[in-house]
Amino acid sequence: MSEKNNKKTAGGFKLVDFFVTILFLFTAALSINMFRLDLMQTINLRNVDPVGTVVIRKNVVQRRLSDRVLWDRLASESPVYLGDLIRVADLSSATLFIDGSSIDLGENTLIRLTRADDGEGLQIIMSEGNLSLASTPDSGRIFLEVNGQQVRASAGSQTIINVTAADEGMVLQVNEGNVQVTQTNQSTQPNQGAQLTSNVQTLDVSAGGRLTLNTRGAVREVKSASVISPAPNARFINGSANPLAVNFSWNRINLNDDELLRLEISSNRNFRQISHVRENLDRQTGINLENGLWYWRLSYQNTVYDQGRFTITNGAGTKLQSPAVSSIFNYTDKHPVIKFKWDEVDDASSYIIEISSSPEFETTQIQKQSYVTFFTDQTLEEGTWYWRVRPAFPPVYIGNASFSQSSYFRIEKRITISPPRMITTGTESTSTMISIEAQETSMLEQEISLSEWLTKEIPPELIRAPAAVSVPEVAAAAPRTTQRVSPLLPAPLNLHPERGTHITMNDLQTQRSIGFSWQTVHGANAYILTIYRQTGNRRQQIYQTPHLTRTNYSFDNLRLLDRGTFLWQVEALNRRADGTINQRGTAAESNFIMDIFFPGNVRVDGAEIIDD
Secondary structure, eight states, rough: OHHHHHHHHHHHHHHHHHHHHHHHHHHHHHHHHHHHHHHHHHHHHHSSSSSSSEEESOOOOEOOTTTSSOOOOOTOOEOOOOOOOOEEEETTTEEEETEEEEEEEEETTEEEEEETTTTSEEEEEEEEEEEEEEETTTTOOOOEEEEEEEEOOOTOOOEEEEEEEEEEEEEEEESSSSSEEEEEEEOOOOOGGOOEEEEEEEEOOOOOOOOEEEEEEEOOOEEEEEEEOOTEEEEEEEOOSSSSEEEEEEEEESTTTOOOOOEEESSSSTTEEEEEEEEEESSEEEEEEOOOOEEEEETTTTEEEEEEEEEEEEEOOOOEEETTTTTTESSSOOOOOOEEEEOOOOOEEEEEEESSSSSSSSSSEEEEEEESSSSEEOOOOOOEEEEEEEEEEEETTEEEOOOOOOOEEEEEEEEEEEESSEEEOSSSSSEEEEEEOHHHHHHHHHEEEHHHHHHHHOOOOGGOOOOOOOOOOTTOOOOOOOOOOOBBBOOOOOSSSOTTEEEEEHHHHHSSSSSOOOOOTOOSSSSEEEEEETTEOOOOOOEOOOSSSSEEEOOOOOGGGOOOOEEEEEEEEOOOOOOOOHHHHHHHEEEEEEOOOOSSSEETTTTTEOOO
């Protein structure tokens, strides 16, 4: 019996299984179709002109297109279109730039972008949240509809307003300009049965005014205070390392002269911790504040008349990363490729990089705007170059940012010099004669810069006395010179990786770089690390660092390495203040073995193995 049931269960197909399968396939088909429609709408947007862009986005801001099912997240520089439904989550915010106007959306705000009744302007429908609108005389007309009430600013004027919408009504505050509010009240006439009648009322609100509307009509507050400055959700740029002075001013509405106000500042929106307090205020005050997000409220006794928030952004420059200060770039024929890199600045939309031959930047060789935190150039010629970076912010920010601390580097052209067999050193009256054998001459034939040649030491083992030669004329303008022979700095000790160290793929996957280190050399203030690929009796240089000021280096350009043996050398240097070499050193040498192997064609890309 049990064997029969098992066969029935194993081979049979119940009706419920059929319906489950059909439901699953239907759900999958519906999901695929919804995704297809959503994707097609996204593709079709390429042929539609946006009405504006997202200038700033904090945390979670979502958008749903007209007739679209799915929500997608907005980012900075995202376009917005007619019909968009935009919502801002808790502890989030967004700033839109539409037709010359800046629209700041506070947390828990929901709006829809539509065309206005006149067919030309734009209308923003807001059902909940907080919205600030700042427009100029050249901005296009933007109308607001808040809980059925129409808010229109006067055309051709500077306007700054703040609107808060809730279930119980709307609060409008006008900082600049004049605004008209059209309210439509519907009521049932007793003598007309259930027939509804409409009562249209238009209210004018001028700068400094505040109006509260509820479902029963317009209510003007008997006593209040309306803050004019700072503007709602203002964003300041602090271009110095000191706190920024923020000035507050407000209009007093129906307040007695002895009713002095209290201003509180907090970094918490619930005012659990109050950072600054100003008492007994009439119409204005000033507070020095650090960078960050600040909340404020203006009150009399236990009644809060006005409140808001603003942001102070660090605009005191950024930190420069590379080229490192006093770096030296050598070249022979083509100018070297210099990659400039700096730290990212919060809320910055772009960066201005300046490069000059003068530390005071009296003239600039290069002045470029970059939308990323790096810049590459190959046009700079020989000499010492100074560079700096200034962050740029969207137009909704108030104030000016500062340039970073400047840094400098040097570019030197290398020339091929074959020293003669005889070099003269000493004074005119007494000469020490030095002889260099032919095979030793070939060791000194190399490409060096002019400054290196003039400071290059002759190894003591190559010096014999007496002998007599003269210094070659390096260039037509280079005079004959008497060169002083300085002893080489000692070779660095305690090299790591030690000679014969095997580096496996497990090492690369966990460390993602190769760490080189050595012992400090007395008298040295810089070091050069060079890596060679060893092939038989030949070696090929694959990498060389600029002058390092530390006794370690992390090599992460692993794409230059493959399976095999590699040599590495480190040489101690003593540099002058202008970056030229005062004394060279004896190079210390070690090697390491890249013990990596995979079947097929593979390559090392960073710390990952990629099949070709």
